[in-house]
Amino acid sequence: MTPRLPAAEVAPHVLVWGAPPGCAPSPMLLLSLLLSLAPSGLRGEETRQVYLEVPGWPDRPQNLLHIRAVGPNSTLHYVWGSLGPPAVVLVATNTPHSVLRIDWTRLLSPEPEGGLAVLPKDSIQFSSALIFTRLLEFDGSDSAEPPGKPYAPYPLDEFSWNNITDSLHPATLSATFRGYPKHDPAGAFANGSLAFRVQAFDRAGRPTRPPRLLHTADTCQLEVALAGASPRGNHSLFGIEVATLGQGPGCPVIQEQRSIDDEYSPAVFQLDQLLWGSPPSGFVQWRPVVFSHEQADRGSALSCRASPLHPTLARALPRSSVVRAFFGPQQSYCTFNLTFGASTGPGYWDQHYLSWSLLLGVGPPPVDALSPLILGIMAVALGTPGLLLLGSGLALLLRRKPPSEYRSIT
Amino acid sequence: MEEEEEEARALLAGGPDEARSGIPAASRALSALCDPSHLAHRLLVLLLMCFLGFGSYFCYDNPAALQTQIQRDMQVNTTKFMLLYAWYSWPNVVLCFLGGFLIDRVFGIRWGTIIFICFVCIGQVIFALGGIFNAFWLMELGRFVFGIGGESLAVAQNTYAVSWFKGKELNLVFGLQLSMARILFSRPVSGDLISLPLFMYQSESLPSSACVWAALLPASHPQAPFQLSSSEFYSEFAFSGSTVNMNLMGWLYSKIEASLGSAGPTTLGATLLIGGITCILSLICALALAYLDQRAEKILHKEQGKTGEVIKLTDIKDFPLPLWLIFIICVGYYVVVFPFIGLGKIFFIEKFGFSPQAASLINSVVYVISAPMSPIFGLLVDKTGKNIIWVLCAVTTTLVSHMMLAFTMWNPWIAMCLLGLSYSLLACALWPMVAFLVPEHQLGTAYGFMQSIQNLGLAVISIIAGMILDTRGYLFLDVFFIACVSVALLSVVLLYLVNRARGGNLNYSTRQREEMKLSHTE
Numbered sequence: 004m005t006p007r008l009p010a011a012e013v014a015p016h017v018l019v020w021g022a023p024p025g026c027a028p029s030p031m032l033l034l035s036l037l038l039s040l041a042p043s044g045l046r047g048e049e050t051r052q053v054y055l056e057v058p059g060w061p062d063r064p065q066n067l068l069h070i071r072a073v074g075p076n077s078t079l080h081y082v083w084g085s086l087g088p089p090a091v092v093l094v095a096t097n098t099p100h101s102v103l104r105i106d107w108t109r110l111l112s113p114e115p116e117g118g119l120a121v122l123p124k125d126s127i128q129f130s131s132a133l134i135f136t137r138l139l140e141f142d143g144s145d146s147a148e149p150p151g152k153p154y155a156p157y158p159l160d161e162f163s164w165n166n167i168t169d170s171l172h173p174a175t176l177s178a179t180f181r182g183y184p185k186h187d188p189a190g191a192f193a194n195g196s197l198a199f200r201v202q203a204f205d206r207a208g209r210p211t212r213p214p215r216l217l218h219t220a221d222t223c224q225l226e227v228a229l230a231g232a233s234p235r236g237n238h239s240l241f242g243i244e245v246a247t248l249g250q251g252p253g254c255p256v257i258q259e260q261r262s263i264d265d266e267y268s269p270a271v272f273q274l275d276q277l278l279w280g281s282p283p284s285g286f287v288q289w290r291p292v293v294f295s296h297e298q299a300d301r302g303s304a305l306s307c308r309a310s311p312l313h314p315t316l317a318r319a320l321p322r323s324s325v326v327r328a329f330f331g332p333q334q335s336y337c338t339f340n341l342t343f344g345a346s347t348g349p350g351y352w353d354q355h356y357l358s359w360s361l362l363l364g365v366g367p368p369p370v371d372a373l374s375p376l377i378l379g380i381m382a383v384a385l386g387t388p389g390l391l392l393l394g395s396g397l398a399l400l401l402r403r404k405p406p407s408e409y410r411s412i413t
Numbered sequence: 414m415e416e417e418e419e420e421a422r423a424l425l426a427g428g429p430d431e432a433r434s435g436i437p438a439a440s441r442a443l444s445a446l447c448d449p450s451h452l453a454h455r456l457l458v459l460l461l462m463c464f465l466g467f468g469s470y471f472c473y474d475n476p477a478a479l480q481t482q483i484q485r486d487m488q489v490n491t492t493k494f495m496l497l498y499a500w501y502s503w504p505n506v507v508l509c510f511l512g513g514f515l516i517d518r519v520f521g522i523r524w525g526t527i528i529f530i531c532f533v534c535i536g537q538v539i540f541a542l543g544g545i546f547n548a549f550w551l552m553e554l555g556r557f558v559f560g561i562g563g564e565s566l567a568v569a570q571n572t573y574a575v576s577w578f579k580g581k582e583l584n585l586v587f588g589l590q591l592s593m594a595r596i597l598f599s600r601p602v603s604g605d606l607i608s609l610p611l612f613m614y615q616s617e618s619l620p621s622s623a624c625v626w627a628a629l630l631p632a633s634h635p636q637a638p639f640q641l642s643s644s645e646f647y648s649e650f651a652f653s654g655s656t657v658n659m660n661l662m663g664w665l666y667s668k669i670e671a672s673l674g675s676a677g678p679t680t681l682g683a684t685l686l687i688g689g690i691t692c693i694l695s696l697i698c699a700l701a702l703a704y705l706d707q708r709a710e711k712i713l714h715k716e717q718g719k720t721g722e723v724i725k726l727t728d729i730k731d732f733p734l735p736l737w738l739i740f741i742i743c744v745g746y747y748v749v750v751f752p753f754i755g756l757g758k759i760f761f762i763e764k765f766g767f768s769p770q771a772a773s774l775i776n777s778v779v780y781v782i783s784a785p786m787s788p789i790f791g792l793l794v795d796k797t798g799k800n801i802i803w804v805l806c807a808v809t810t811t812l813v814s815h816m817m818l819a820f821t822m823w824n825p826w827i828a829m830c831l832l833g834l835s836y837s838l839l840a841c842a843l844w845p846m847v848a849f850l851v852p853e854h855q856l857g858t859a860y861g862f863m864q865s866i867q868n869l870g871l872a873v874i875s876i877i878a879g880m881i882l883d884t885r886g887y888l889f890l891d892v893f894f895i896a897c898v899s900v901a902l903l904s905v906v907l908l909y910l911v912n913r914a915r916g917g918n919l920n921y922s923t924r925q926r927e928e929m930k931l932s933h934t935e
Contacts, residue, residue, distance in 0.1 A: 263820055265764070269886035272764045301883050302490050347676065348485055377892050384892075384899035391906050399913075 047366045048074030050206045051220040053176050057168050058105050065166045067325070068178050070203045070223060073099050077128070079365060080121055081203070081223055084325035085164035085180050086110070089199050090134040091225075092119065092329045093285060095365040096126040110328050118328035129284045129365055132248055132326045135159055135227075136338070138197060139242035140235060143346035150240045150308075150342040160321035161185050162197065177202040195231030195355070202226075207369075213299040214290040214360060215267035217371055222364030229357045241351055242342040243359075246320055247277070247287075247312075248330065254312035254337035255279060259291075264371050268292060269301050275309055276368055286368040289361035293343040295353050305344035307359060312337040449709035458577055458705055461698045465526070466570050468695030469533050469563040471658050473501070475540075475688055476556075477755045478662035478773065479681065486681045487549050491756065495879030498755055500553045501560035502872035508561065509864040512568035513720035513857065522576065522718045523703035526569040530692070530699045532562025537689035544682030564868075568720060573702065576718025577709075659758075659773040662688060728851075728858045735917060736850045736859065738908040743843060743863055744870035745901030746808060749815065749894040750836055751871060752878040754779060760818075760887050765825055775829050782833030783840075790841040798922035800849075801912060803842035805905045810835035812898045819891035846919050 051072040059065045070081040078101045080094040101121055110118030121127055137158050141151040162182035170179035180199040183192040207219040218224055229241060249255070260274045271292045279285040289307075296303035315338045327333070343357055344350045351357050362368075446453050476483060476497040484494055516525040536559025543552030666684045670676050673683070710717060754776055761772035794803055814831040817823055851859045874897070881890045912919045918929065 261764075261766075261822065263764070263822060264888055265886035266888050267886075269882060269884070270759065270763045300490065302484065302488070348481075373888075377889065380892050380896055384896045388899055388902040388906055391903060395906060395910055 047219065047221050048077060049220060050074070051079070053203045053205045055171060055173065055176060055178065055203070057171065058103075059107075064164075065168050066164055066180075067105075068167050068180075068201065069103050070176075070201070071103070072203060072205070072220065072223075074220065075099065079221065081201075081363075082119060082325060082329070083178075083180070083199075083201055084323070085162075085167075085182065086324040088134055088136050088159040088162075088321045088323050089164075089180055089182075090132060090323040090325045091201075091363065092132045092325055093130065093363060093365065094121045094127055094329075095129040095285075096121060096123075097128050098123070098126045101126050110324060115324040115328040116331045119325065120329070129280075130329070131279050131285045132323075132330065133287065133363065134246040134320070134323045134326060134336070135199070135243055136246050136320045137244040138229070139244060139340060139342070141240045141242065141342065142236045143238040143240035143344070143350070144236065149345065150242065151238075151346065154235050154239075156244070157184055158321050159197075160323070175202065176204065189233075189235075191233045191235070192231075193233070195229070195233065197232070198226075198228045198230065200226045200228065209267065213268060213294065213304075214271065214292055216288065216290065216360060216362045217267075217369045218362055219364065219369050221366050222362050222369070224360060224362050226358060226360045228359075229351070231355055234351060234355075237352065238346055239351060240342060240344050240346065241357055242340050244338055244340050246315065246336040246338040248326075248333060249312075249314060249335065249337040254314055257309050257312065257339065262371065264373060266374055266377065267371070270304070274371075277312075278368070283367050285365050287361055287363050288368045289359070293357055293359045295344070295349050295351060295356055297354075297356060297358070299358060303349055303353070305349055305357075307344075308342045310340045310342075312339045449705070449712050455577055458573075458702065461702045461705070462570060462573050462577075464698045465530070465573075465695055465702065466566060467698075468530070468537075468689075468692035469559075469566050471691045472533070472537050472540075472559065472688055473563060474658050474755075475662055475685060477758065477776070478659045479666060479684065480756075480758055481769075482663075482666055482676070482681055482684075486544070486676060486678045487547070487552070489549055490879070491882045492876060492879035493549065495752070495755065495875040496553055497556050498752070499872040499875045500556040501563065502868040502875070504557060504561045505564040505868040506865050506872070508565055509868065510724050510726070510858075510861045512565045513724065513861075515565065516568055516572055517719045522569060522572050523706055526566070526573070526699045527696070527703060529562040529566045529569055530696045532558055533566065534562075534689065534692040534696055536560070536562060537685065537692050541682045541685035541689060544678050544685055546682075547678040572718045572720045573706070576706075576715070658688075659777050660770065663769065663773065723854060723857050724861050725855070725858055728855045729862060731855065732859065732862075733850055735908055735911055735915075735919065736847065738904045738911065739843065739846055739850070740863055740866060741904040742804065742808070742901045742908070744866055745897050745904065746811065746839060746843075747867060748870050748874040749811065749897050750779065750832065752875045753815075753894060755875065756878060756882060756890070761825060764887065765822070775825060778826070778829045779833040779836055782830060783837040786834060786837040787841065790838045794838075794841045794845075796923060798924070798926060799920050800842045800846050801905065801909050801920040803838055804846075805902075805909070807835040807839035807842065808898060808902045808905055810838075812895065812902060815891055815895050815898060819888055819895065849919055850917075 051074045054071045054073070056069040056071065057065050058067050058069055066085040068081075068083040070079075070083070072079040072081075076097065076099065078096045078099055080092075080096070080101070080103055082092040082094075082103065084090055084092075101123065104120045104122055106118045106120075108118075109115055112118075121130075137156040139156045140154040142154065143149075143151045159182075161184060163185045164180050164182040167178055167180060170181065172178065178201050180201070181196045182198075183196050187193070201223060202225075203223045204218045205220055207217070209215050209217050210224075216224065227243060234241075247255075255277055258276045258278065260276060261272055262274065263272070265272050268290050271290050273291050275289050275291050277287040291307040291309070293305045293307045294300075294303045295305055314335050316335050317333050320336060320338065341359070343359060446457060448454050476494065480494060483489070483497075484491070516522055519525075520528055536555050536557070538555070539558055540552050540555030543549060543555055662684065665687060666680065669683050669687075670680050673680050706717070709715060757776045758769070758772045761767040761775055762769060767775065794800060797803075810831050814828040814835065817828040817831075818825060847859050847863065848856060878890060878893070881893055909920065911917075918926070921929070
């Protein structure tokens, strides 16, 4: 019996989950190549209906996750795939009825161009991609030149990934891609794995797990977690290489925003952002902090440094079928490296665990504001003495008015 | 003349050395340096007294200088780290009442000083051993023992100073010494700064000496009463090694780490042990001072110094309302200065991107500023009076300073300088007010109580600050401090109103006080 080829419209086996309330952080980060076109008139939505779909057949490897966040006037499609390196394609349309069409034959072929499409094509307002190409490792003991001498990186297209359906959590709208190298002669990943937890949101909120990035219905969160892998040195520093498609001649710039507010991320006053378009029609946002314990408390916080984006030729990077399927062949990408930790202080060596989160979405990035508690305390703290001063000042002024009727004898 | 005759008599009646030498006492003069009544000798004693407190002040702020290393090597969060400061304050909730009693009745000034310094040394050694054995509870115990000695040492230091310099021409040297001490070393954070029972036996000199004395308070913490004559000032010399400590300990740690090959609790313990050498230095000074004091007693027939402090806890129920408001101001104010500085280094590194050295420097600028400014503000408050208005200015300036640090990214040097100025001003204006509110015989109790709740407040707020920092971050911590300052501000305003309503004299200008004194004596 010849295998049925997928129809042009909808893959036969689609698992659909509805949109439960609440949100659970710890998304998995799939490397996605972000390709941003000029977005215009993107309208943010307050809430969306979120559907998690795993296209494919039960007997075939399930390595594609389609998150469809439907709002009253727009739809967001996040296509996370582990065909090749982990990647995400982010597409925003201006209609609640857009669908994702997958041509499996093309997608699984060596020339996947055209295998993925969002229809109707003219409803696409913005599209972009992010790919996680390599897991880096440095010898951190040489602190002369941070992060140190690099070991051979692990290319993430040579990892074998789990079936996404096994790790799907409809209640929290999250799914986890977990992988380890296919060929691991040194046995570094014998007890370890690299996990990308994706989480979608149907409304605005803030997770309880640090770094507590503020999310909206237009965003989804990714958490990269490296656990259990054996480092190649005593002071190994890990990192990750991220690639995105450049718009125009140059590469976008990572903005480092410093603010006074560290309420939700104690002692981290900085927010890093990568924006597509101006005004931004898409963004990637993260706090430059990595946690070396599962509880992600302040004592386990490590610094996270991002290198500037530089152009890289396509053939120098692991190829992502998902991105090529949607955007067509690309000549060059913009890549940057993130390095986790420093050679002294807490590090991966404490518990063989690292966790870093980022937020990915359309429109302008969410902006933190002071919490009502702080505003309330300030109002009372400044208001009470102020009012008392004012009141007593007025009272004293008024008391002086009546003239004294006493006339001294002299 | 009289003193020389006294000296001659003492020499004649002196020990076997004098008799054996056979030289007539009148023709044998002690060299200036060996003559206890001569200024040169007393300056030597002054120098020894300065270094008496050096070890204690240097080691007090070791945790702040090594915060990153302690938190990393001992694997503790900020809450537990701040316990190192809290445990220092706990014994002083009680000891501030007992210090004078212990020195006067139980040990005597010489043995008392030596015993307290031994506590300091042993405490620092236990603290260091906690690092070597990787036991944080041992470090806390070390800080507790250290605290028993450290705060009571202040009483002893002051009693020595009174005993040696009362009635002498000390005002010539005090200003110079004080400024030098302050500029070289800044005062560490401690509740002891605040606690000073002032005994002014001569009430006509009360305002001026109170103000100037209060100017010296931040540099010292005598817990004993002392005699003031109308033209004499007395100053305690506090050598606090805070600035030196902040920069030295970090460097020392990295040197030991390089030689031992790795960071870890052992490295930390070794660093703290080496820092404890300063305590040994203080112990040597204490022994030398005890010897010289005993020798001076023999030669000059002067009595062993006494604190003369009288503490009666039942007097507390007689404290008037303005005094309670002053207590609230005191607690509410100082809890935002000292724990903030204790936790400030990482704040400046993370929020403003300072290097660790620059962060240490800016952290200690509050003390460095208070060195020269305290006498100046003391004279200012002395000349103008109106203490409550000055307290109001100081508290408001601190509020502004904390708001700048919390809500803006402006250069923190401005805010920290403002904090240093207001901290000096408050000490000069607040403490003398206590003396205006209670009769002399209750002054010891009043100041002792003030110090006690001060230490209590510091101990509790230190822990709370650590907890807030771990869960909510620096912005929330600063807002919490702003709330504390606002409580102090509220109390100042209430104090003004109550004082005005009752016709009290807290806010009189100096001229009004003089007039009152004249009208009383008429």
